[in-house]
Structures are given as C-alpha cells and as structure tokens.
Amino acid sequence: MAAPTPARHSAPHDDSKDQAARLWWQDAVFYQIYVRSFADADGDGLGDMAGIASRLPYLAGLGIDALWLTPFYPSPQADHGYDVADYRDVDPRFGTLADFDAMLARAHELGIRVIIDVVPNHSSDEHPWFQAALAAGPGSPERARYVFRDGRGENGEEPPNNWQSVFGGPAWTRVSDGQWYLHIFDRKQPDFDWENPEIGDEFESILRFWLDRGVDGFRIDVAHGMFKAPGLPDVELTQEGGGIEEALSQHDRPYWDQPGVHDVYRRWHKVLASYPGDRMAVAEAWVEGAEAMARYVRSDELQQAFNFHWLESEWSAEEFRRVVEETFAAVEPVGATPTWVLSNHDVDRHVTRFGEGAVGLARGRAASAMMLALPGSAYIYAGEELGLPQVEVPEEHRQDPTWFRGGGVGRDGCRVPLPWSGDAPPFGFGPEGSKPWLPQPGEWAELSVEEQQGVEGSTLELYRTMLRIRRDLLPELGTAVEFLTAPSGLVALRRGRLVCVVNCGDADADVSTLVDPEALLVATGEDKQVREGTLPPDTAAWYDAA
Ligand code: GLC
Numbered sequence: 250m251a252a253p254t255p256a257r258h259s260a261p262h263d264d265s266k267d268q269a270a271r272l273w274w275q276d277a278v279f280y281q282i283y284v285r286s287f288a289d290a291d292g293d294g295l296g297d298m299a300g301i302a303s304r305l306p307y308l309a310g311l312g313i314d315a316l317w318l319t320p321f322y323p324s325p326q327a328d329h330g331y332d333v334a335d336y337r338d339v340d341p342r343f344g345t346l347a348d349f350d351a352m353l354a355r356a357h358e359l360g361i362r363v364i365i366d367v368v369p370n371h372s373s374d375e376h377p378w379f380q381a382a383l384a385a386g387p388g389s390p391e392r393a394r395y396v397f398r399d400g401r402g403e404n405g406e407e408p409p410n411n412w413q414s415v416f417g418g419p420a421w422t423r424v425s426d427g428q429w430y431l432h433i434f435d436r437k438q439p440d441f442d443w444e445n446p447e448i449g450d451e452f453e454s455i456l457r458f459w460l461d462r463g464v465d466g467f468r469i470d471v472a473h474g475m476f477k478a479p480g481l482p483d484v485e486l487t488q489e490g491g492g493i494e495e496a497l498s499q500h501d502r503p504y505w506d507q508p509g510v511h512d513v514y515r516r517w518h519k520v521l522a523s524y525p526g527d528r529m530a531v532a533e534a535w536v537e538g539a540e541a542m543a544r545y546v547r548s549d550e551l552q553q554a555f556n557f558h559w560l561e562s563e564w565s566a567e568e569f570r571r572v573v574e575e576t577f578a579a580v581e582p583v584g585a586t587p588t589w590v591l592s593n594h595d596v597d598r599h600v601t602r603f604g605e606g607a608v609g610l611a612r613g614r615a616a617s618a619m620m621l622a623l624p625g626s627a628y629i630y631a632g633e634e635l636g637l638p639q640v641e642v643p644e645e646h647r648q649d650p651t652w653f654r655g656g657g658v659g660r661d662g663c664r665v666p667l668p669w670s671g672d673a674p675p676f677g678f679g680p681e682g683s684k685p686w687l688p689q690p691g692e693w694a695e696l697s698v699e700e701q702q703g704v705e706g707s708t709l710e711l712y713r714t715m716l717r718i719r720r721d722l723l724p725e726l727g728t729a730v731e732f733l734t735a736p737s738g739l740v741a742l743r744r745g746r747l748v749c750v751v752n753c754g755d756a757d758a759d760v761s762t763l764v765d766p767e768a769l770l771v772a773t774g775e776d777k778q779v780r781e782g783t784l785p786p787d788t789a790a791w792y793d794a795a
Contacts, residue, residue, distance in 0.1 A: 273362065274466070274529045274552060275586045276723060277314035278621070278716060279628045283594045284321045284343055285329060285686060286666045287631055289679035294686045296666065296678075298344035302352040304669075305359055307698065311634060311709075312716030315362035317468050317531075319594060321349070325375050327437035328650055329664075331366075331470060332373035336455045353463055362465035364529070369452050369513075370474035371438040379439050387428050394447060395439045396431035396477065397424075405429075411483045412504065415496040417654035431481075433474060433504055435650045443475045449513060453520055460524050471497070472532035472545065472554070475510050478503030492657030494596055498557070500537035514550040521552075531555060531588065539579030546585035553626060556588045560596065564603045564612050566740035566753040569619060570732055573742070577730070587625035591616055592633050598663050601639035608787060610636050614711060614773040615751050615789035621715045622742065622749035622791060624728040629712075632667050635696050636708035640665045646688055665689055670699035706775075714771050718791065722747055725795070733763060739784070746795040752784045760784045764792040 288300030298321070308316070320330035321343040330340070339349050356363050372379060378394050385391035387399075398409035400423065408421035409429055414436075421429040422436045431440045441448045456467065482503055499505070514532075521528040529552035532545045538558075545554040556576055562568045576587045591599040591613075600613030613636065620627050642661040652659030666685040669677030672694040675685050694700065701707035719726075726745035735741040738754020741763055747770075752758050760766070761782035772779040774788035784790060 272527045272529075273314065274527065274626060276624070277362070277626045278312070278719070279315045279317050279364070279531075279626065280308060280311070280313040281317045281319070281593060281628060281630045283319050283631060283664055286664050286678075288667070288669070289675070289683060289685070292680040292683035293342065294679065294684050295342050297342070298339065298348035298352045300679075302348070302355050305352075305355050305361065308361060309359040311713055312720060313361065313629070315364060315465065316356065317364050317628070318366065320366045320368055320470075324373055325437065327373065327435050329648070331368055332371070332375075332435065332438045333368050334373040334375045334377075336367075336372075337458050350462060357463070364466040364468055364531070365459060365464050366470055367452070367455065367459075367467045368470040369441070369443075369448075370471040371432065371434060371440045374437045374439055382430075383424060386426060392428075393445050394442060396442050396481075397428045398431070398481070400427070400429050410481050411486060412481075412502075413486065413496075414654060415493055416651045417657070431477075433471075435654065440477075441475070443509060443513070449516065452513075453516065456517065456520050460520070460528060464528075465526065466521070466529035466531070466552070469530055469532050469551070472514075472551075473506045473510065473534035473536050474504060475513065476504075476507035478507060493651050493660065494535070494561075496657075498535035498537070500541075506534070506536050506541060511544065511547075511550060514545065518549050518551065529553065539575045543579040543583050543585060546580065547583045548585075553586060553588050555590050555593075555628065557590070559589050559620070560591055560593075560599075562616075564616070564753055566735070566738055566751065569616075569740050569751065569753070570742075573623065573730065574732075587623070588628065589620040589623055589625060590628040590630075591620060592630040592663065593628070594630065594664055595660055596663065597639045598630075598633070598637060600636055609638065610708070611774060611787035612753075614708060615753075615787060617712070618715060618771075618773050618789035618791065619740070619742075619749055619751050621719055622744060622747055624726065624730060624744060630663075634709055634712040635668070635698065635701060637665075637667075637693070637696060639663055640687075640690055642687060648687070661687055668693040668697040670697050711771070711773060715791070718747075718770055722793075735763060739763075743794060746793055748792040748794045749789060750784055750792070751789040752786050755786050757786070758784045760790075764790075764794070766792075768793045768795075 285295045287296040288304045289296050290299035322333045323335040323338050323340045324330045324332050339346050353363055381391040382395050399405045401407040405427050408419050412420040414420045415434050423429050432438050531553040532551050534545050534554050542554045545551050558572050562572050580587050600609045603609045603612035639662045649659040649661045651657045665687045666678040671677050674689045675683050676697050678685050701709035731743045733741040739752050741750040748764050766782040770791040770793050772790040779790050
C-alpha cells in the first residue's frame with residue numbers, strides 16, 4: 250500500500266466511534282424527484298403524489314435514505330412549479346394534501362425521510378399577494394411585498410435599472426399604471442421584497458405548516474437570492490447566453506449573496522430546531538468558491554448547502570481531488586457536513602457532460618462511485634441510477650422558460666419522464682396509452698428499471714450495490730479522507746476501511762501497488778481485469794482495506 254499523502258481531511262464529529270452520534274442527514278443519500286417526471290398515476294402525462302407513493306418500494310430497495318421533492322404547490326407552471334401561487338397546498342395536477350400526507354406516511358413507514366422545496370425568492374404572479382399588489386396601486390402596503398419601482402426616462406418608460414433575468418431578457422416588467430416590478434427569473438415570478446418583515450413572517454409560517462405535517466426538512470430554492478443591494482445599482486453587463494447555471498453564479502451581482510440572507514437562515518435554524526427529529530434544510534446557493542458556500546452552513550444557519558463545485562468538476566483526477574480538498578477546507582472550520590451532487594433538474598445529466606455515449610456513461614458511473622465513497626451526504630437525481638443521458642428535446646416539445654427567453658439551451662433534456670417498464674412510451678411512467686409531458690426516446694426501452702433490475706453490471710444494480718456497501722460499512726468509514734499517492738491520471742482515496750480508486754487517464758493502470766485487488770468490493774466497469782489488478786480508463790473501483 251502506498252504511503253498516504255500527509256493531507257487528511259475530515260468532516261465534523263470526526264471519529265468513526267462517533268457514528269451513533271451522527272445525525273441522519275449527515276451521511277444521507279438523498280434522491281431528488283422532479284415531481285412531474287417521476288411517476289404518473291392518473292394518466293394526465295404529469296407525475297403525481299400517488300405515482301411517487303406507488304414507487305416508494307422501489308426507492309426503498311434502491312437503498313436511498315431520503316427524498317427531495319421539487320415544488321408541487323398550486324402553480325400556473327410557468328417554471329414547472331417554481332412559480333408558487335399557494336405555498337400551503339398541492340396542485341390538483343399532482344394530487345391533494347391528503348395524497349401528500351399518505352405519500353409521506355408511507356415513506357416514513359419505509360424508513361425514507363422527505364424534504365420539500367421552498368421557494369422564497371419569488372412567488373407566481375398569480376399568487377393572491379401579487380394580484381392584490383397589482384390592484385392596490387403604487388405606494389400601497391400590498392405593493393411593498395414585492396419590488397415595484399418607477400421607471401427611468403422622461404415618462405418612466407425605461408426599466409428602473411439594467412438587471413437581466415437569469416432566464417434571459419430584462420428583469421423588469423411594466424404594469425398598466427406605469428410602475429415596473431422586478432423578476433430575477435421569469436416575468437411570471439415576481440421577486441418578494443425581503444426588507445419587508447411581513448415576508449419573513451409569512452415564510453416562517455409556511456415552514457411551520459409543512460413541519461407540522463411531518464416533513465423532515467427543506468431544499469431552499471435560490472437561497473443566495475432574496476435580498477438586493479440598497480439602491481438596486483446597475484450592473485456591468487457581460488456577455489449573455491451562458492445558461493442558467495452561469496447566470497445563477499454571476500458572483501458580483503447585487504442580487505446574489507447579500508448579507509441579509511444569513512439573518513433569515515438564523516431564524517429558520519431556530520424554527521427547525523423547535524421540532525423533534527433533527528429537521529434540516531439544504532441551500533441552493535450558487536456562490537463563489539467553497540468558502541462563500543460555507544457561510545450558509547455555519548452552526549446557527551442551515552445544515553447543508555449543495556456543493557456545486559463538485560458538479561462543475563471536469564473529468565480529471567487532479568480536479569476531483571482539488572474540489573474534495575477545497576470542500577473539506579471550507580466546511581471544517583464551520584463544523585459543517587460536506588455534500589456532493591453531480592446532476593439535478595437544472596443542468597445536463599452528468600453522463601452526457603462527461604462524454605458521448607459509452608464513454609460518458611462509464612465516466613458518469615465512475616464519478617458517482619467516487620461521490621458515494623466520500624463522507625457527507627450525496628444527492629442523486631432521479632434517473633441517474635439508470636444512467637439516463639441528456640435528451641435532445643425536439644423544438645416543438647420544448648417547455649422550459651429559459652429556452653423561450655433566450656437564456657440558454659433549456660433544461661427540458663434532463664427532465665424527460667423516467668422509463669420504468671415495457672418497450673414503448675410511456676414506459677410505465679403513466680398508464681398504457683397516456684402521453685408523458687415530454688416525449689421519451691424510443692431507445693430508453695433498454696434503460697428502463699425493468700430491463701436493468703437484477704442484471705449484473707447494469708447501472709441500476711451498480712447503484713444498488715454501492716448504496717448497500719455504503720450503508721453496511723458506514724459504522725467503519727468515519728468522516729476522514731486520505732488521498733493516496735497514485736499514478737498520474739488516477740485519484741485514490743481512503744475513508745476508513747474503504748478505498749476508492751478512479752482512473753481518469755487514458756491507459757490501463759496497474760493498481761496492485763496501491764490496493765489489494767482481491768479485496769475488490771465493486772467496480773464500475775468489467776470487473777475481471779480489475780480483479781487482476783488492472784483498472785481500465787473511465788473506471789472506478791472500491792476495495793475493502795480492513
Ligand atoms: C432554482 C431552480 C430552478 C428554477 C429557479 C427559479 O434555480 O432549481 O429550476 O427555475 O430556481 O425558481
């Protein structure tokens with residue numbers, strides 16, 4: 250075994266003996282369900298609560314610990330639910346509150362926790378508060394819940410500043426009495442004015458509504474948004490069209506990462522702590538560098554923040570190692586748990602990001618193996634366990650507002666409904682004869698759950714195996730990571746008795762000096778060669794170093 254390099258990285262409560270003291274979310278594998286794309290029980294083409302409930306046994310069998318559900322609230326669906334018209338109900342397209350309660354109870358019976366999306370930066374323009382703001386007119390308390398301003402120019406015909414929407418186009422829309430309102434996203438998503446205390450009170454009450462129903466926590470949408478710099482100063486406009494990911498992470502923007510958000514999260518921390526069961530929240534905060542991310546997870550703020558630096562990593566051993574080291578360096582001082590994510594409903598699926606066809610799939614599986622070997626909590630996106638690639642959605646079927654507002658290539662391609670069974674659409678996503686809201690590629694017949702279940706080497710069985718090993722070994726894994734000195738192109742790490750080696754290079758690598766090949770636990774590619782001590786390119790393997 251090669252000598253470990255001196256660097257040792259660890260998450261808080263760093264002691265494997267301490268495992269029993271760790272909170273459920275600190276090691277949890279979360280499974281993200283994009284509600285409209287998961288399972289459609291009533292055949293209207295959209296996934297729903299009853300669909301989720303019917304697939305809970307599958308999820309329990311997969312071995313995940315918790316679910317994150319994207320917004321299912323009543324909404325005009327201008328941004329597929331991220332435009333909320335009523336924060337305390339379920340959209341009839343997705344079911345009823347009773348269906349939600351039934352799904353939650355069943356999940357809990359199966360030992361699966363459930364967190365839900367909360368969208369505090371903006372509401373729908375069809376939310377009663379925004380409708381009241383329009384009706385009440387300039388200067389009214391109703392208007393003060395949103396960001397209304399007079400325009401510039403002689404007759405106020407120019408927007409109040411030059412801010413651009415994340416989805417493309419101006420961030421302001423003019424209403425009939427001449428004022429303008431701010432929408433950092435779609436024109437149907439007006440931003441709340443968080444300087445107004447009414448907004449904070451309302452959101453505390455919304456959190457309590459769902460905590461009282463038994464949810465285990467929240468994913469906070471655009472958690473680095475909400476507050477705007479005083480005076481709403483103009484920005485220096487840069488080249489546009491980089492897509493939502495880039496727009497969300499333009500770090501110098503006066504509407505991102507303002508200090509006021511941290512007061513909100515201190516308040517939410519107390520709300521969560523006032524409930525039993527270690528409730529938690531995870532921030533979607535596209536901020537600059539791991540250190541800025543760590544500010545959201547200080548001990549009196551949120552429990553987690555998505556680690557988008559990991560998602561943004563290239564296929565490179567050096568970069569994987571660098572991101573892991575930077576992540577630990579950032580979260581350690583604030584005593585927080587690291588998180589890892591490779592795919593979600595806003596970005597191209599990672600198997601496609603890492604390359605075309607078989608190469609992308611092989612790399613995607615290997616990157617997932619490294620992610621699942623790391624201490625902390627991992628977020629997997631529905632369909633990732635099937636190795637689903639990004640889909641080229643035909644223009645006539647496009648639905649994402651970013652596509653229409655010119656803000657990028659659109660996110661429909663990672664939101665295509667899942668293939669469960671059968672050899673033709675809807676592939677068991679909905680009842681026979683139903684039409685999924687986005688067309689599924691015919692070749693997905695080969696990727697369905699039914700096709701992969703029980704098939705050795707399938708992506709589904711690989712995930713299931715990795716999740717089982719992770720769970721079984723957890724008490725002996727601890728929270729510290731050591732990087733092993735590995736040949737160039739390889740990254741090798743040890744966590745307790747688990748060693749993970751990834752070959753990001755382009756040649757077969759002899760790993761027999763690094764690990765005992767006979768102690769192989771799982772390989773993401775053909776395991777015969779791996780058992781003989783050779784790790785092929787685009788492959789990862791886990792070994793038992795007990
Ligand atoms: C977040 C969501 C994204 C949504 C946006 C506006 O980035 O993940 O899907 O469009 O917020 O709510």
